[in-house]
Amino acid sequence: MGTSVQVTPLSGAYGESPLCYLLAVDGFRFLLDCGWSDLCDPSQLEPLAKVAPTIDAVLLSHPDMMHLGALPYAMKHLGLSAPVYATEPVFRLGLLTMYDHFLSRWQVSDFDLFTLDDVDSAFQNVVRLKYSQNHLLRDKGEGIVIAPHVAGHLLGGTVWKITKDGEDVIYAVDFNHRKETHLNGTVLTSFVRPAVLITDAYNALNNQGYKRKQDQNFVDALLKVLASGGSVLLPVDTAGRVLELLLILDEYWGQRNLKYPIHFLTNVSTSTIDFVKSFLEWMNDSISKEFEQNRDNPFLLKNVSLIINKEELEKLGDAPKVVLASMASLEVGFSHDIFVEMANDTKNLVLFTEKGQFGTLARMLQVDPPPKAVKVTVSKRIPLVGDELKAYEEEQERIKKEESLKASRIKEEELKASHGLNAKASDPMTIDGSSSRKSSNAGSHFGANVDILIDGFVPPSTSVAPMFPFFENTAEWDDFGEVINPDDYMMKQEEMDYSMMHGSGDGLDGKIDEGSARLLLDSTPSKVVSNEMTVQVRCSLAYMDFEGRSDGRSVKSVIAHVAPLKLVLVHGSAEATEHLKMHCAKNSDLHVYAPQVEETIDVTSDLCAYKVQLSEKLMSNIISKKLGEHEIAWLDAEVGKEDEKLILLPPSSPPPPHKSVLVGDLKLADFKQFLENKGWQVEFAGGALRCGEYITVRKIGDSIQKGGAGSQQLVIEGPLCEDYYKIRELLYSQFYLL
């Protein structure tokens, strides 16, 4: 039997909620993505919470909130502890996305769902892979191979191929078949008839125009607003689609020599671009070629200024400008603040480049017609002053005192306990000696005795003779003087490494921009003040699709091309999912599933397979015919066993004659050409090929179904005449007879 495969959506099925799926392959449980919406609502993660501790591996596909946002929270609070697999850019940019998200939240609320440390520790056990790298899983997952492949959409975006016993399960969400300014199109179409394809129906109902035209419209829309003295806000993600926008803008500004400033404002913008600059090999071919030949890095971004706090933006005043600010949902963060400022002015434009997440401010503004006014909460973190500060300090003081009191109490108890032991041993001096020796072994007297020094005289109740510790200098001497340990004078490798690492602040894996770090490390007591207000939406609002996902038509053709045996649809509105489901079920013979959240479906393939060895003796008797990259032959063999393995041997008794098989793939159009070259009068008539006067060749049945199984059915008919046999001969010549 085939490999058993079960899929359970934990979120993101029949709806546009974040992506998170459970995939079990022969009992090995993969978590496919671990997304969270910008709202960060823990109740969304309930299905995940139930299964998190049982997960064996996590595969991440894209570096944005919808695909990996819940990872730190799940690691911290839900007991998720499995190794995480991702490509290098997904890891880096994902980390930055989480930093940015945290900082945006933390600036306006007492955000406590996860901290930066949680983000760091969650990303610590990410195993980083390269595209097309076959990674063999060990232990429980023995025999499973995972490999990331290019997905398009976001930098490092991944289509995961999970292979067990030659059967492929492919997880491909948010892929893009189109080559973009900075990314290659997906390689999904190169996969050979996988057992299971898990894909999304997100864009099943959308169709896009031409990219070039779309880019032009986009830039035109911006320029129109800028020329009339308005500013443009593009709410974007932290390190995903924004890269494509930046490139389009930077290139266009460069070509036209435009002077309007472009600002890229996120908490981590400078480091984002720094990392992206070193990810050229993950981008499209023309970018890497350009770099190889001329060392031009498109992400040097000559026309974009990277800023990490709003003050710099405020300095510019009201001059026309383009601002790309993070948090596409406008929930919190820079985009939110700027929106509130800009919404009031009719000259301004807020241009959405992706569909807003469900239930967010961005989504509210994308409805048609847009609302006249929206209610927002404006929050700010301000330092404490006056009484509040005093109260805070007192509180801190109190906490500190309590802690130290507690600590000293614990120490006292420990001391008592140890002295209790001493008392039992009845000779405190010896004990002292041993402990001092121990500490000198450890290389430092100070560490061991620090308690006593600090605590001073805490008269141990049980001790007979309280005294300062005394350590005898036990230096050894030989003929050459004091014996030295050469190790003490060696510069150790670790020390070297330490000195190399010195000043690099090794705690954080990625870096936070200085400004943000200041903000974060700033220990000034602060609090959050917020007030609700209503914002009149007078500015223009627009939506242009720069999501970089394949549109409905392409998704359908990609699915038809890949022709999986079983198709699982997730992540798409109910209508989109149903639409795609109907479409696929109607047009091909594949099995389509669209599970609900927490519904487990079994997509174990009914294809069977077993492995056999081909004996030399058998193979020497087989004559294959070559057809392109394949060779085919008829095989008659008998099964034998050798070292527990099945082996095919030549048959011991003559095999029964088999039905002869014609092999080849005939296209009527090709055949027509072939006959014409031979000098026949050939024409298509009513779907059939009319050869000469009387003979017709037709194809029936399966020919329409591209991925369909079974063999081709051809009919040749005509009256008894010489031509009939000639045509038949030519038709046979198109096939191999076995």
Place this chain on the structure above:
Amino acid sequence: MASVAAALRSVGKRAAPGGDREDGDRMVITPLGAGNEVGRSCVHMSYRGRAVLFDCGVHPGYSGVAALPYFDEIDPAAVDVLLVTHFHLDHAAALPYFLEKTAFKGRVFMTHATKAIYQLLLLDYVRVSKASVDDMLFDEQDIHRSMDRIETVDFHQAVEVNGIRFWCYAAGHVLGAAMFAVDIAGARVLYTGDYSREEDRHLPAAETPPFSPDVCVIESTYGIQQHQPRDVRERRFTEIVSSTVSQGGRVLIPAYALGRAQELLLILDEYWSNHPELHKIPIYYASALAKRCMAVYQTHMSSMNENIRNKFGCSSNPFNFKHVESLNSIDSFHDVGPSVVMASPGGLQSGLSRQLFDRWCEDGKNACVIPGYVVAGTLAKTIINEPREVTLANGLTAPLNMQVHYISFSAHADFPQTSAFLGEIRPPNIVLVHGEANEMARLKQRLVSQFDGTNTNVVSPKNCQSVEMFFRSEKMAKAVGSLAEKVPNVGDSVSGLLLTTKGFTYQVMDPDELRVYTRAQLSSANITQRISVPYSGSFEVVRYRLNQIYESVEESAVEESDVPALVVHQRVTVRQDSETSVTLQWSSDPISDMVSDSVVAAILNISRKGPKGVRAEEAARTKEETERMAHKVVHALMVSLFGDVKAGQEGELVISVDGDVAHLDGKSGDVECENAALKERIETAFRRIQGAVRPIPLSAS
């Protein structure tokens, strides 16, 4: 997994193909360069009709065609894949020549960083050698054209070309250096290129592949030498530099523009940062090429080690040196007071490093630090031995008072590394390349004793000397689809299509599912033929005639529109469609075609001659008579095959050949014979004779 079947043998010339073994199982590895020498690395490997070339370098010691590897030993057109490990000239510089001037039409792969630096390095190489060499191997245009043909591969990324699967591991050595693993039909070869298992400031240590290759082609540059620990070397280096400059001397570091130079700059830059008192002393880096390559170093951080990546993550790019200035030419160099200058070339043959050397060599305060492997015949090699006098570039002799230090930062594996590496991956076959003959011989000896008793072969072929290995690979097939619904037991028979893809993967399947497993590239077909034959007589006559000729004529099971229909031998359906014609319909295959032809002939005979009287004898001809006839034919044919054949009782035939007697049952075909070989032959013969006597098998029987 393939297993090595035979011992390795090394032959002077390539053995004639064929031989005692199947040619397909023979792997031949031939160094076209770097066999018992350092330089022009190029190793050719062929197996199962596929050919791979590893590296394509020139020999720095020669010029023109003499510097090339021995390409005429191979057929460049037959090479499928060329894999270049790193950008050094002795590994990559013959590539434009090979691509543009030979019949090679395969694909070329290298890592991203290698490709980026390759172009710069070769352009520089062409520019420099133009001045001195007349017969240039290639020009700038060739290099630019070669860039279009080079494809890039990332570390660990698996690529398949024409059945050759390969991927690469980080090799240390220089930025982008890779070791390639190639898998052809289960036989795995690891080609290390130049590698170093020691992590340094910016490069990772060479990875250890997590599998044991069948063959390991490994460098042997340092033979059985052992490096000093890195920290000791670094400390010596920084001490020499700082003490020299603090005494007012100048330090010259002749180094190749790329590779070690970056490492040394990282060391110096850091040392300067930690020692503010040195800040006023300038460090110059005199190489326009290296300056151009800096962008590559600043970009390909992902090919470097964790340490530098973390540094990058926390502060600005470490390759933005704070204390190093670049120097374009000696004219812009103000030689006042102490300074540290790193200049190329590393061998002090010519150029800036030589100019500075000539200027500084007489002053005892100055120092020259030689930081890597020096090629024999260069001035750098000469001064390591600290002669009293040296010859300057202008031909004059001058006393050598300058301090000369040799501190090797060369990122090649030394013996402990090589031995540990081989100990971990345990290849059954080791091929040594890239090392001087003496070093290589010593290394070979040490390795042979290290792996004594483990059935490991170590060879060190000279250039053009082939190493042959035989692998008996098990051919594993996968039975798929409906054919594989249940796993068969011993003795069951399996029949189906055997599909071989790209020469190595075998699948057994039902013919109808061919389309599924070849992604609609191939498919089985059924051709239904329908032919109408003019006939205006009664259908009953047709029925009668056919009944007489064929053993099986039945009424059609599927009645359509009340037209009478007959099925002959369950293959051909004969139906009277109209008053003037009958239609024959059948599904194409050789036997059915034959049956249909005879049916057509029979029907035509009826209409041509009109109804003919049926002779009584014919009608009375019994089945037994047919049997008798058949038996007679069998007998006659057996006699012609085996000679002494006697008819026994009840249709039995007694055949005697060379004293062996066999009894053949004329009906069932059973043979009784003590000689198994004879038995088999008689069975086969009988089967074929039966096939001729009764060409149309009765499917019912």
